[in-house]
Amino acid sequence: MGVRVGVVGGGQLARMMIAPAVELGVEIRVLAEQDGMSAALAATRVGDYRDLDTVRAFARDVDVVTFDHEHVPQDVLRALEAEGVQVHPGPDALRFAQDKLDMRARLAELGMPQPDWARVTTLDELQSFLDDHGGRGVVKTPRGGYDGKGVRVVGAATEAQDWFTALAEDANGGALLVEELVDFTRELAQQVARRPSGQIVAYPVVETVQRGGVCAEVIAPAPRADGRLAAEAERIGLAIADGLGVTGMLAVELFETTDERLLVNELAMRPHNSGHWSQDGAVTGQFEQHLRAVLDLPLGETAPVQPWAVMVNILGGPAQGSLAERFADAMTRHPSAKIHTYGKAPRPGRKVGHVNVIGDDLDDVVYQARAAASHFVD
């Protein structure tokens, strides 16, 4: 076919690119960390994404390289680009998803609304920030955190003592990020897709519900998001994608504050859990959109196909047996549920699948999605 996408990383995000790639007629190849991962069906190579020779050999047979995660080192990405490989998102954009201090600094330059924050290298600097913000704050390691890991709410600088001690040895550039504890009413997420040639489209802003630092469910579009709020979320998403030169999907996680402002929480430069609803709920799902964007193909319509879509994660899975053993009960009771599983062994807290339901009655859609997902978890 002549169009080949290479995805670095064999997790569920790579897996969920397979379906739209097959339908569109795009050849998809995956560099997996090991055998038997979620995206094993499309894995053409197994190896270490931190090793330039491995990634270079993988890149040789594809038209564009993209990612299941944001962990490929900058030096690997830059070496590929220097050799003429199409890499989307590229290292100049990805660094802002790889390092939260770089992100905060760049968003400040762009005038994006965000929580008060500071770069701190000592206990004294951290305590000083806390003293200025009601005695509390959120400390984050700039790199390597996800799903609540590398994030800690503290009431005293000493509670981050271990992280400061580790700073000298680790990859975090000698500093931590501290942010004010935002007084928010809920969390939202804004999905945007952008092509290398500049075309950019936004999805409706969605509401995300976190439990234990992990995304539990998503409602699309966000209920009670009036025109002003939705427009503000879209404005922020588009400005960040343009300002950071993102190519592919961008997810902007947002706080809606008690005084009705939006503040940027986190960024992800790839399909993101907050966009999974679009697989069944939008004309163009985020995984197809990501493929189109990184291939610099025209972007697809982002409109919802029904008034509401709800996504509920299957977290942990069954204590005994496989997810497949739960299909019958879930499908019998919830024939409208779209079940997505990732081929991962169940383990406490692990994201092993999700359920999407669409419809025109939000209460019913929420009920169906939650109830269907609950069949997969003990």
Add this chain to the structure above:
Amino acid sequence: MGVRVGVVGGGQLARMMIAPAVELGVEIRVLAEQDGMSAALAATRVGDYRDLDTVRAFARDVDVVTFDHEHVPQDVLRALEAEGVQVHPGPDALRFAQDKLDMRARLAELGMPQPDWARVTTLDELQSFLDDHGGRGVVKTPRGGYDGKGVRVVGAATEAQDWFTALAEDANGGALLVEELVDFTRELAQQVARRPSGQIVAYPVVETVQRGGVCAEVIAPAPRADGRLAAEAERIGLAIADGLGVTGMLAVELFETTDERLLVNELAMRPHNSGHWSQDGAVTGQFEQHLRAVLDLPLGETAPVQPWAVMVNILGGPAQGSLAERFADAMTRHPSAKIHTYGKAPRPGRKVGHVNVIGDDLDDVVYQARAAASHFVD
């Protein structure tokens, strides 16, 4: 995961089972006729589906065997069943899709409405049928025909002379099928899914438009299909699936006559071109439904997600270059179009892909689907 489906045949129908299999978390394996076919991504074996040893070895590693086509010989299917392999649809059902004379006889027993027909073994018998039906008729080889092949409209028995001559040597059991030339206003198709344990669901009846004996486009649901007509189509579909013991998807092609009756034209016991709209237009697409049905899992909701869905085939493809080179134009002008391509080399008349569009304005949906598809054909 413990759930493995084996698909015999590597064409586009097997290919389109890959996406829902991956999403659901069902392992899909394909026995392809050769390398590089449409379903190559899931091909775990290449070999001859007429060879029992080949099919037996393929079947050993899966939980159920199903099909991309209806050509696996009865003796192979019966040997597998005798060895305890789950085969869906099974040979007792498939024979009615493999032999049109058997089908006509069985549908008559079931009291299904169909054109007048006869089994003819000589020119005299054929001429006698034609004389009784206005001098014309449709002669069909009972086996091996598809997309208009093996079908001939005749005005005299001698026009089928070559087929009679070949009868002695070929696999058609020494007889031809002749049917009256039906005076129809349009063609419809009814999709039904049935599980081994008996659960059965129907999709809305659709209108199919044929050009040159090949399906060109499908409108779902069929316009101007009032309650009586839709109910009659559903009744016929359900009765045939039950009566023939079909497992998996069944497509019943129907004539709507000038006097507003429905007559059964052809059957297909697999996902069918007339059901491709459901990939993007129904809560549960026919490829997911087929997987669920052959695995004896509860069937999914068949309701449309928007009022109208239109499917237009990409027939032949571009005279020069690949389908992928046409993506940009089609996607720029038709961002709501869902493009499906089959990884097949373009060739005159060949089905190489299709486009689905959904929406609430039928004229616009038809326009978008036709116009998007036209970008792929010279």
